[in-house]
Amino acid sequence: MKFMIIFWAVYILFFCIPFPIFIYMMTSEGTGEPRNSLAVSYGYLGFSLIIWGYILVYFTNILFIKTFKEKNTIQSILRNGTPREAKIMNYKLLKYIPESNINVIQIILSFANLRNVQIEQEMMFHDIKPQEKRFDEGNTVKVLLNPNTSESPYFILAGQQTQFNSSGMVLRLIFLVLMIAYVAGLYYYFYTTESYDFGWRFLTFMHPIIFSGVMILIFVLIFQFILGKFFKNKKDEQLLFTGRNAEAHIISVTQTGLTVNDQPQIMFQVSFKDFRGTEHIAVYKKIVSLLKLSSIPIHGTIEIMYDENQPAKIMIPKGI
Template identity: 30%
Template sequence: MKAYLWFLGALMLFFALPFPCLLYFGTSWPLEAGDRSAPWLALGLLATSLALWLVLLYAFLHYLLLAPPRALQRVRSILADGEPRSARIEQAEQTGVQVRGFAQWRLQLAFDNLSGTPITETLVVVDSKPQLQRFAVGRQLDVLLSRTPGTSPNLMLEGAQPELDRASLWRRAIGGLVGIVAVAAAYAMAYRLQNDGMGWTFLGFGHPLLICPLVLCSYLIGLRLLARLLAGTLQIDARGEALKYRGIGAEARVLDVRQTGTYVNEQPQVEFQLEYLDREGNVQQASVRRFVALLDLANIPRGQVDILYDPDDRRSVRMEHA
């Protein structure tokens, strides 16, 4: 699977970077005087090209360089001011990964969320003290919950010692710096070879300085949309995670079920109209949309379902099973 992802990434980069250059220099080089852009259009294309590269630089900084330190800061805030809970280990298995010689474990924990509703969560930990056999099924662990749940992580083992992979960050920073230098060199080289005393008029709609960042930005948008669809399918977005950790459990009656007409990987999206009694005994109604596998359509619940509702917004509901 990892090899396939590497191959797919390399293929996408080929069509984003070398391929537009090969296509341009194979069909539009050298540039005829009549094919040059008007000065106003050339400046507009130059500004667009620079803006696209800046968008890519922002995405690189936001997702690859600054995200790990932000996550570490969130982990430290949970360890310093988290809500203590006792969690029971329901499942435990080694992932096969070794971290500094210690085995990595995947645990399924059962505990009460911030509202006192029982929930389960999967947590990946490193067993730095294997002699204690802390991760046996049925044992209790002291955990800390984020008091402001949202973007993962929201759960930490008490006494955990988080670390930042500085070597990985340095590699990313060096890679980003090399990319910036390469882009700047591409602009300088293109200007030197193609300006012919007429400035940036060699820029056209098919020039690699515009096509390359445009293709990369389209990849970025596609990945963002895919991530949102998957988050909606698995309920792992920040809003869904916040609701899981602070929502109040209730049993809801299914009023209606219908397909919305949206599909992801041929899986239809289904909307549930629900009615439930909140903690104060008031009748509330809400709607929830879930993607359901085709094989599970016949097993869609029509009677009662377990839900978590937001104590501050009773129409915000998360279905635990569908």
């Protein structure tokens, strides 16, 4: 896993940093004449500043601001969280770290959500006291639910401690400093070597000052698109913690034609009554494993969870 992360990081960096510069050096005519009018050149300059500004703000947010926000959220949950008793339904040892006698474990907890609906949720963390066997299957632990479900995490273990990984934070800081140095170096180097007293009139779209930023921006947008799919799953998780449950009648179950890693997306159309007795019809789409296709119910009833303020928002929490 680490090898693949390093490989893709190097691959992306190659196409974002040395590749645009290499292409420019190979194709540049090296003329001392201005390549654009003053207005066009300042347009390109402004465009490049917008791109690099967005990229630097994005990385600052991802690497630092979100981390500090998440820590503050956890501290807020420790102070104001809604307590629940949770039963451990499943325990799985993922990794043992002998140097520090720590287990990396994955457990499935069963507890009541903010609407007192029983739910199950998976959790992975480091068990620093494995000898106490606190998280064996069948045991109970205390959890705290986040009252503000617009922020994650939605729950934590009572007494959970948070601290920054100092080496990880240093690496993040080094990366951001190198990124800023790279951007500043681009502007300084090419301005001093290509301006020829004409200012920024050497800029073109394929110039490394612009094209390098465009390449990085493309990868950032791709990452945000992938992250958007992840946040879609987060919305389901949010509904899991705030929703009410209901028994829904299955109207239809069809394939949408979309597949992800050869796994089909299934669309469920159901009807149900909310806690006020009002009937609703809603649609829910979900990627389903090929191994589970034969077990998907196509008629009868199914348990769902819905948003009491927007009943059209539903999810199917179990069994599929």
